[in-house]
Amino acid sequence: MKILYFTSTGNSLYVSKKIGGEYYSIPKLLKENSLDFEDEKIGIVFPIYNGGVPKIVEEFLNKVNIKSKYIFGVATYGAFSGSASAHLLEIGSRNGFKFSYIKEILMVDNYLPGFDMNKQIQGQAKKKIEENLMIIIKDIEAGNKYIKKGSNIMEFIRKQLEKHYNTNFEKNFSVGNNCNGCKVCEKVCPVDNIKVEHKPVFKNNCQHCLACIQNCPQKAIIIKKEKSEARFINENIKLKEIIDSNN
Numbered sequence: 146m147k148i149l150y151f152t153s154t155g156n157s158l159y160v161s162k163k164i165g166g167e168y169y170s171i172p173k174l175l176k177e178n179s180l181d182f183e184d185e186k187i188g189i190v191f192p193i194y195n196g197g198v199p200k201i202v203e204e205f206l207n208k209v210n211i212k213s214k215y216i217f218g219v220a221t222y223g224a225f226s227g228s229a230s231a232h233l234l235e236i237g238s239r240n241g242f243k244f245s246y247i248k249e250i251l252m253v254d255n256y257l258p259g260f261d262m263n264k265q266i267q268g269q270a271k272k273k274i275e276e277n278l279m280i281i282i283k284d285i286e287a288g289n290k291y292i293k294k295g296s297n298i299m300e301f302i303r304k305q306l307e308k309h310y311n312t313n314f315e316k317n318f319s320v321g322n323n324c325n326g327c328k329v330c331e332k333v334c335p336v337d338n339i340k341v342e343h344k345p346v347f348k349n350n351c352q353h354c355l356a357c358i359q360n361c362p363q364k365a366i367i368i369k370k371e372k373s374e375a376r377f378i379n380e381n382i383k384l385k386e387i388i389d390s391n392n
């Protein structure tokens with residue numbers, strides 16, 4: 146089994162590791178132009194952005210060649226799954242591959258302008274992450290088929306959010322004087338959009354993933370309207386694994 150994943154704060158990497166098999170980072174595969182995959186089971190694991198599939202994952206799926214009898218998707222999210230399953234299904238069929246199974250799993254919401262990370266971390270027990278993940282793991286092991294039915298209203302909302310996609314997202318970031326130039330932000334950025342001279346300088350290809358902000362050891366990068374100074378990395382994942390995934 147092979148899993149192709151994208152992560153900025155570790156939730157999707159944790160899920161990928163728990164499902165098992167070999168796992169490969171989508172940003173790295175894109176950088177290496179490594180686009181041919183064949184196995185009995187192949188999975189795509191990613192966070193939901195704006196009720197759908199993140200742009201970097203869609204870009205990858207538009208390019209990749211997948212040969213498998215059982216293709217599955219697992220989307221991690223924090224509050225509102227929107228139209229992610231239907232979006233993934235549509236991207237697959239547009240690119241000639243058919244998903245047998247797509248499931249969404251509720252985890253910590255890492256969207257800083259929407260949520261206080263401390264409250265999210267404290268509230269995660271209610272989300273029954275391990276229990277729900279176990280169901281997904283057993284489904285995949287058994288080769289079960291399931292795809293949540295999409296709805297017109299959810300797809301409408303997703304498309305509206307997509308229309309208002311902010312291409313100047315990095316303009317919302319500022320860097321405090323406590324930045325010590327450690328370059329972690331540069332290393333966790335999945336698209337090499339950051340260059341640290343003394344402080345990070347942002348180019349204009351931001352994917353909105355917030356990895357630079359969440360993983361900064363100094364908490365030196367701030368985003369407008371963030372709900373608190375707290376930051377989040379999945380408790381089972383080390384910073385080095387996020388760097389290795391995205392660098």
Ligand SMILES: Cc1cc2nc3c(=O)[nH]c(=O)nc-3n(C[C@H](O)[C@H](O)[C@H](O)COP(=O)(O)O)c2cc1C
Nearest residue numbers: 153154155156157192193194195196223224225255
């Ligand atoms: C730009 C952005 C958009 C997001 N949009 C949604 C959303 O529409 N619905 C939702 O429930 N969570 C949303 N989230 C939260 C993530 O999907 C969630 O925290 C995910 O598990 C993070 O996975 P990761 O740790 O692997 O990056 C968003 C996060 C970011 C950074």
